[in-house]
Amino acid sequence: MESWKSHVRAELFHRDCRQRDPFSGLFEKVSRLEEMLTLHMKLSSSDKGSSRCPDEGGILHLRVNELEFLNQQLKQKISDLTSNIYLKEAELQYCHSQVARYRTEAVVLAQGASSLKAGLEEYEYQLECQSKELTALRLEHSSLREELTAANLQNEQLLERWLEEKKEEAERINKYNATQERWQRLAGRLKKRHRVRSRTACAADKPTESKTEPPSS
Amino acid sequence: MANEFPVSREGTANSRHANLTSSLDLSTSLDHSVQTRIFKIIVIGDSNVGKTCLTFRFTGGAFPCKTEATIGVDFREKAVEIEGEKIKVQVWDTAGQERFRKSMVEHYYRNVHAVVFVYDVTKMASFQNLKTWIQECNGHGVSSSVPRVLVGNKCDLVEQIQVPSNTALKFADAHNMLLFETSAKDPKESQNVDSIFMCLACRLKAQKYLIYRDVEREDGRVRLKHQPDPKSNCPC
Ligand SMILES: Nc1nc2c(ncn2[C@@H]2O[C@H](COP(=O)(O)OP(=O)(O)OP(=O)(O)O)[C@@H](O)[C@H]2O)c(=O)[nH]1
Ligand SMILES: [Mg+2]
Numbered sequence: 155m156e157s158w159k160s161h162v163r164a165e166l167f168h169r170d171c172r173q174r175d176p177f178s179g180l181f182e183k184v185s186r187l188e189e190m191l192t193l194h195m196k197l198s199s200s201d202k203g204s205s206r207c208p209d210e211g212g213i214l215h216l217r218v219n220e221l222e223f224l225n226q227q228l229k230q231k232i233s234d235l236t237s238n239i240y241l242k243e244a245e246l247q248y249c250h251s252q253v254a255r256y257r258t259e260a261v262v263l264a265q266g267a268s269s270l271k272a273g274l275e276e277y278e279y280q281l282e283c284q285s286k287e288l289t290a291l292r293l294e295h296s297s298l299r300e301e302l303t304a305a306n307l308q309n310e311q312l313l314e315r316w317l318e319e320k321k322e323e324a325e326r327i328n329k330y331n332a333t334q335e336r337w338q339r340l341a342g343r344l345k346k347r348h349r350v351r352s353r354t355a356c357a358a359d360k361p362t363e364s365k366t367e368p369p370s371s
Numbered sequence: 372m373a374n375e376f377p378v379s380r381e382g383t384a385n386s387r388h389a390n391l392t393s394s395l396d397l398s399t400s401l402d403h404s405v406q407t408r409i410f411k412i413i414v415i416g417d418s419n420v421g422k423t424c425l426t427f428r429f430t431g432g433a434f435p436c437k438t439e440a441t442i443g444v445d446f447r448e449k450a451v452e453i454e455g456e457k458i459k460v461q462v463w464d465t466a467g468q469e470r471f472r473k474s475m476v477e478h479y480y481r482n483v484h485a486v487v488f489v490y491d492v493t494k495m496a497s498f499q500n501l502k503t504w505i506q507e508c509n510g511h512g513v514s515s516s517v518p519r520v521l522v523g524n525k526c527d528l529v530e531q532i533q534v535p536s537n538t539a540l541k542f543a544d545a546h547n548m549l550l551f552e553t554s555a556k557d558p559k560e561s562q563n564v565d566s567i568f569m570c571l572a573c574r575l576k577a578q579k580y581l582i583y584r585d586v587e588r589e590d591g592r593v594r595l596k597h598q599p600d601p602k603s604n605c606p607c
Contacts, residue, residue, distance in 0.1 A: 313442065317474055320443030324463075324478035327446060331409050331461070331482060338408060 193223055407450065409459045410575045412568060413479050415504050416489035417497040418467030421524040424555035425489060426464040428564045434556045441466040443475050451569065453576050460572050480511035485518045485571040490539075492523040492552065493531040498539065505546060518574045520549045522567055527554040 197219055414422045423438045423445065430447040445464040450457060465479050466472040472479075488504055490497040501521070508519075521543045523534060536552060543550035549570065553563040 313471075317443050317471070321475055321478060323446070324444055324475060327461070328478060328481045331411055334406065334409055335482075338406070 190220065193220065407457045407459045409461050410484045410572055411461045411463065411482060412485045412487060412571055413463040413465055413483050414487045414489060415465055415479070415508065416467060417491070417494075417500050417504075420467065420489045420491040420494070420497050421555050422467065422489050423464050425487075425522065425524060425553075425564055425567075426462045428555045428561060429460075429568050430462060432561070434558075440468055440471060442471045444472075444479065449568070451572055453569075453573055456576065458572055458576065460568055462568065476507070477511065480508065480513055483513060483517060484575050485520075486513065487520050487522055487567065487571070488548070489522045489524055490534065491525050492534045492539075493525050493528050495533040498523075498534045498542075501542065515547075516578070518571055519546070520551060520567060520571060521546070523550070523552040524555055526552050526560070527557040 194216060197216060414426055416422055418440060423441055424434055426445075426447050427433065427435050427438075430449045441464055443466055447462040447464060449460045449462070451460055452458070463479060463483075466475070486508055488501055488508075490501055492498075521539065523536075523539050526532070539552065540550050551563065551567050553567070554560045555564060
């Protein structure tokens with residue numbers, strides 16, 4: 155699909171080269187001659203009243219007019235070009251001012267870039283320091299954690315020991331209480347037996363004493 | 372110890388006077404050697420209900436400004452006099468936290484004379500857990516004749532009370548216990564705290580033979596259960 159299009163395009167290009175380019179100068183010349191002819195026609199129509207036949211003076215006259223016309227055209231062209239020059243100068247000035255603005259902008263941006271770069275370097279340095287610090291802290295953290303584990307273990311052991319000692323103390327006190335109670339019971343029994351016995355002794359004493367004692371009367 | 376007792380032999384008529392003198396000696400030396408009786412009272416309940424503070428209020432007469440969780444058990448003693456008899460109230464302030472008591476429990480209940488169950492009136496859970504504590508107590512062969520009391524502590528925190536008195540009273544009745552609602556912190560309640568332990572001591576004094584029984588059973592001999600002395604003048 156595309157190939158025929160490019161082919162047609164190429165052919166048209168060739169035709170242009172062959173048929174138009176060789177005549178481009180001719181067209182210009184023809185248009186200039188046409189301009190001249192119209193001028194001559196105008197001049198001749200204005201001279202018709204004098205009904206002068208064309209002679210050498212007339213030709214010169216034509217020539218002068220022709221030159222005047224050309225002169226006019228050139229003046230016009232000069233004034234066009236001058237105004238164009240002014241325009242271009244203004245454009246140029248604008249461009250210069252733009253350049254200056256962009257230059258200062260570029261300078262500012264370059265400064266910003268360099269300060270950003272410095273900042274980046276600073277941050278990179280800080281990052282490095284902090285990562286080092288982090289590593290150290292991690293290390294410390296892990297060692298502290300180990301210490302904590304050890305302390306917890308020790309705490310657990312101490313607690314066990316404490317409980318063990320409390321247990322022993324409780325056992326000791328329980329035993330002491332039991333001994334105490336047993337002893338009290340025994341002492342109580344002894345006391346009771348002793349009371350009974352001393353009562354019996356007293357009872358046995360009384361009749362003996364009444365027997366041995368001489369009558370009061 | 373037995374050497375301290377000059378055991379008197381059968382005396383003859385001639386040595387009757389000497390016998391009487393030695394009997395007098397024996398009596399005095401017995402009186403001297405019979406030391407103060409000890410009543411072992413354990414204080415049981417959830418952690419943080421104020422067992423340590425209550426026992427300290429009774430034995431030390433003050434509210435401790437700072438307490439740590441009790442580990443295992445703390446022993447406190449107070450000498451009291453009931454009806455002319457000197458008695459040592461030995462209070463076992465037990466740990467409420469399981470990890471601080473696990474290996475000790477059997478020692479708490481061995482030959483215990485009385486049990487004080489404590490809950491925190493501002494914490495319903497501590498009251499609900501009493502069932503577990505009573506179960507533990509029964510599970511350790513504590514006889515039903517061992518006096519038990521229920522103590523609701525922290526009554527000074529009036530605004531935060533969660534356990535209503537009548538609920539506690541019902542519970543205490545159902546378990547045949549006396550109820551004390553008190554505060555270890557409030558100095559005005561100090562006497563009330565004392566009366567918890569004094570009431571128990573009086574009851575124990577009244578049923579002194581019961582105390583011997585457990586010890587005898589330990590010896591392998593079981594004596595018949597004695598009823599508590601009805602003529603006791605216990606303040607409660
Ligand atoms: N307001 C108030 N606070 C109390 C009272 N009794 C105890 N406390 C507080 O309750 C907290 C626990 O008291 P403890 O006596 O250590 O509790 P515990 O029952 O012995 O606890 P464990 O030893 O862990 O079983 C402490 O901060 C005491 O200050 C009280 O009567 N009133
Ligand atoms: Mg405690």
